[in-house]
Amino acid sequence: MSSNKKKREIKGLTRNQIAWRAAQDVTDGSYVNLGIGMPTLIADYVNPEKEIIYHSENGLLGMGPAPSSQNEDPDLINAGKLYVTLKAGGAYFDTSTSFCMMRGGHLTSVFMGAFQVSESGYLANWSTDDGILIPSVGGSMDLAIGTKDVRILMNHVTNEGKARIVRECTYPLTAKSVVSRIYTDLAIIDVTERGLMVCEIVDGLDFDELQGLTDATLSLANNWSILKIPEI
Amino acid sequence: MIDKRKKSIEESLDGLLKDGVTLLIGGFGDSGAPFELMQGVLTAGFRDLTIVSNNAGTGDRGIAALLEAGLVKKVICSYPRSSGAYVIERMYKEGAVELEVVPQGTLVERIRCGGAGLGGFYTPTGIGTPMAEGKEVKIIKGREYILEEALFGDIALIKAAVADRWGNLLYTKASRNFGPVMATSASRTIVQVCKTVELGCLNPEAIVTPGIFVDQIVEVRADNEF
Numbered sequence: 089m090s091s092n093k094k095k096r097e098i099k100g101l102t103r104n105q106i107a108w109r110a111a112q113d114v115t116d117g118s119y120v121n122l123g124i125g126m127p128t129l130i131a132d133y134v135n136p137e138k139e140i141i142y143h144s145e146n147g148l149l150g151m152g153p154a155p156s157s158q159n160e161d162p163d164l165i166n167a168g169k170l171y172v173t174l175k176a177g178g179a180y181f182d183t184s185t186s187f188c189m190m191r192g193g194h195l196t197s198v199f200m201g202a203f204q205v206s207e208s209g210y211l212a213n214w215s216t217d218d219g220i221l222i223p224s225v226g227g228s229m230d231l232a233i234g235t236k237d238v239r240i241l242m243n244h245v246t247n248e249g250k251a252r253i254v255r256e257c258t259y260p261l262t263a264k265s266v267v268s269r270i271y272t273d274l275a276i277i278d279v280t281e282r283g284l285m286v287c288e289i290v291d292g293l294d295f296d297e298l299q300g301l302t303d304a305t306l307s308l309a310n311n312w313s314i315l316k317i318p319e320i
Numbered sequence: 321m322i323d324k325r326k327k328s329i330e331e332s333l334d335g336l337l338k339d340g341v342t343l344l345i346g347g348f349g350d351s352g353a354p355f356e357l358m359q360g361v362l363t364a365g366f367r368d369l370t371i372v373s374n375n376a377g378t379g380d381r382g383i384a385a386l387l388e389a390g391l392v393k394k395v396i397c398s399y400p401r402s403s404g405a406y407v408i409e410r411m412y413k414e415g416a417v418e419l420e421v422v423p424q425g426t427l428v429e430r431i432r433c434g435g436a437g438l439g440g441f442y443t444p445t446g447i448g449t450p451m452a453e454g455k456e457v458k459i460i461k462g463r464e465y466i467l468e469e470a471l472f473g474d475i476a477l478i479k480a481a482v483a484d485r486w487g488n489l490l491y492t493k494a495s496r497n498f499g500p501v502m503a504t505s506a507s508r509t510i511v512q513v514c515k516t517v518e519l520g521c522l523n524p525e526a527i528v529t530p531g532i533f534v535d536q537i538v539e540v541r542a543d544n545e546f
Contacts, residue, residue, distance in 0.1 A: 146349075146351065147497050163495040183498050223401075225421050226424050227423070227424045233447070260449060261449040
């Protein structure tokens with residue numbers, strides 16, 4: 089009775105594929121901050137013909153890729169404390185100036201991870217409030233409130249299968265009504281005034297199945313398409 | 321003659337530390353962290369310290385060593401989580417240390433206000449979050465802001481690359497992070513540097529921290545020559 093189609097495994101995107109998809113949306117000439125973890129991978133997949141100036145909260149503009157192991161410098165790291173380089177034209181500055189850029193709205197876009205995003209674009213990504221994971225806010229609240237364009241990369245559900253895209257965040261908030269687009273292993277979803285609009289879905293997953301994995305109410309955009317990613 | 325140079329870590333800290341002081345400690349992770357000065361604080365052994373820093377130490381050195389030795393009453397920081405941050409993680413779970421987590425931009429601006437003679441500032445960061453609890457919220461031109469108060473230290477410990485005897489400072493790459501702001505906001509600012517040079521050797525147009533904010537300098541030969 090149940091067809092093969094019902095039993096099939098949906099192949100979600102890998103972390104690198106989510107990063108690849110987000111990289112397609114990085115605009116030429118923009119000032120971009122990439123959060124710790126999956127968002128950091130985005131820089132590897134941005135078309136090199138685009139000129140992007142990457143910001144790191146510890147005081148860098150014009151950040152470049154990781155150096156070779158013999159050129160690692162403990163005073164040249166990114167926000168995730170990984171070794172990086174500085175491109176020609178790059179600059180160093182103190183934390184106060186760095187957060188002037190972030191909170192003051194000078195960056196074009198930020199790509200961050202999250203625990204939860206609500207249907208109103210509320211963001212929770214710093215604390216699980218459970219006494220287990222030590223709460224750590226870093227620059228996330230300043231980035232979220234200050235940056236014009238806040239984009240989130242995360243798996244669609246938790247390791248336990250619970251929805252991360254929710255009606256209301258249950259974890260402590262990072263900021264209210266800030267998220268513009270969500271990239272998950274299953275879909276691309278825009279946060280709009282009319283609610284959450286699904287723009288792209290991975291091949292083989294239908295809208296109702298996606299809704300079943302989502303606590304918040306989704307709508308399918310008129311011009312939605314299949315989320316196509318190269319094998320990487 | 322003004323000469324802020326001290327011969328040793330011990331001499332640079334002499335008579336300044338006591339139980340219950342608040343230390344502003346520079347650094348983002350290990351970058352810019354004044355490990356030799358922190359070792360001096362550990363050796364001195366004073367207790368009930370409040371530590372203000374971006375992170376809360378990793379491994380067994382720096383802030384982690386001060387925590388492990390039981391010298392710290394409270395940590396005010398933005399990001400204690402880190403690979404290797406097992407000391408703060410354990411002490412937080414055990415309730416063995418008080419932890420105040422502050423958004424990084426709010427942390428640095430509170431310190432900046434302390435150094436600039438301001439009582440505080442209104443920030444949009446933290447609106448609608450636990451950070452706003454118990455704080456004045458003010459609407460300015462239609463947008464909500466939280467009042468955050470200035471943060472001042474008894475002693476600032478920072479690391480720079482080069483100093484002259486007046487205390488003018490240059491830093492290496494991204495190691496400056498909190499250093500220039502913390503230098504302004506403590507009763508005493510102590511700087512460990514990799515090298516000292518004669519007056520006039522530093523380009524006045526390139527000096528990052530003017531010497532007025534610096535009280536003592538101690539030269540510590542770094543393993544990474546800048």
